[in-house]
Amino acid sequence: MASVELRGLTKRFGSLAVVDQVSLRIDHGQLVCLLGPSGCGKTTTLRLIAGFLEPTDGEIHVGDRVVSSKARTLPPESRKMSMIFQSYALWPHMTVTENIVYGLRLRKLDRDTIAKKLKAILETTKLEILAQRYPGELSGGQQQRVALARALIVEPETLLLDEPLSNLDANLREEMRFEIRRLHDQYRYTTVYVTHDQSEAMTTADLIAVMNSGKIDQLGTPEDIYDRPQSEFVARFIGASNVIKGIAHDENHVVFSGTTLQVVGAKLKRAQTSAVAIRQHDIQLSTQAPQTAGNVVQATVMRQVFLGASRDYMVETLDGTTLRVITSTENAVPRGTEVWLTLPAERCRALSR
Structure with a gap:
């Protein structure tokens, strides 16, 4: 695992700066939430970190590597990152087990290693009894846990989550907030979590970066952000x-x-x-x-x-x-x-x- 650092990160579409001179350091093992309303630049920032977009200016460092700059952008598959999308992106024709181990098979790990890792992650995410079901046979919360298991089993340096709970009902969202925090405390991956929901951010984050109009308006712990706001x-x-x-x-x-x-x-x-x-x-x-x-x-x-x-x-x-x-x-x-x-x-x- 490694720290993630954004240095003057900027992304323009035409004359519009969607991400505007964002600088942020996420230490090894921290969970940082990018929090803000629609259009504030948080998802674009996450996609820049993932390598799906190239920056207009600035740099992204992961550990001692420069993974994005104006001169060169490392492709997503070379960044040792896992990303969980709003839609979960599970293969509907694959069982829970097949979805979870898909990344390990792409990496050509041997059968015994895959079986050992699968057993451990199924226990951790409480999916053992669902291992042979298909995504269409699962609830929203169960599908979310499968997506988390698939992301964690490959042991990424960095875990990226793009509003992962937005498709769940209110009760499941509340339950999964604590589940995400529990898994983070167990694995301690460096994590960037995008959300517009302040309750999610308060529950899951070590630090919250509140974004507005492409900039970080305030960075602090949940207590700092709630009790000591600095701007209107x-x-x-x-x-x-x-x-x-x-x-x-x-x-x-x-x-x-x-x-x-x-x-x-x-x-x-x-x-x-x-x-x-x-x-x-x-x-x-x-x-x-x-x-x-x-x-x-x-x-x-x-x-x-x-x-x-x-x-x-x-x-x-x-x-x-x-x-x-x-x-x-x-x-x-x-x-x-x-x-x-x-x-x-x-x-x-x-x-x-």
Whole structure:
């Protein structure tokens, strides 16, 4: 196994830079998720790593080898990588066993070695009783495990996954997230995982690279990305934070809707327009004015929706800003009611970008 490093990686289609000066190092044995909305460049980045596309600029290093550059691109079959696609790409006329060992037979391994490796991977992926079935006789989750087994059995240096759970229903997706992480912890292949689903990224990744418009907007652990967003895009995309705009009073206070809010995070410059993120469930909503005035904003309820485990409010502050607030289900506050919002200072995060 080996590390993967992208250095100024760029891919243009005509004048459009789909991947734009991306630099990223993935250490040996790490699982890194490329996370972002459709069109952000994450799948193109993965295909560049796999060797299916040639870069317009920049380089890709795997260990001490340069596998892609403007001058030369190593073909996919020479990269010691395995890739799992959204469709799984299983051979429908082959059994589970035949699909899994296909790569080993191409490498002309002897029969005993193939049998030993097959036995081990069937046990690991819990596919022993399905070994003689065909893909059409399997559920989506079972097909996904076959695709994983086929990718892992050849012992790649790098494992690439392109939204592998997108075709599964919600319950299977949740189950397979933990299965992918379990297999990664067992084999410790260097892994690049592409997804638009933040729950998948949070569950599986050592590091998350949030991509936007062909660039990496923020790189960090799941805790860093969720608790300490640095930009409006990351704050909104991860956990759907409210982002409010105000004028900085000093380095850790912002004037918003007639109230001075104490904030944490980036140090602000006085008199500049500043953005502050706060998650929907961190705002406290009350129909009575709190005794303490700190970080309290007046608002009016615009709508309220019962979601079973919670209530989802849309409220409008005095300056016309709309905020979403998630509360418990105990009390339903009707539309048009005047409310007071408490925004805890430790949850108000000033954004640096």
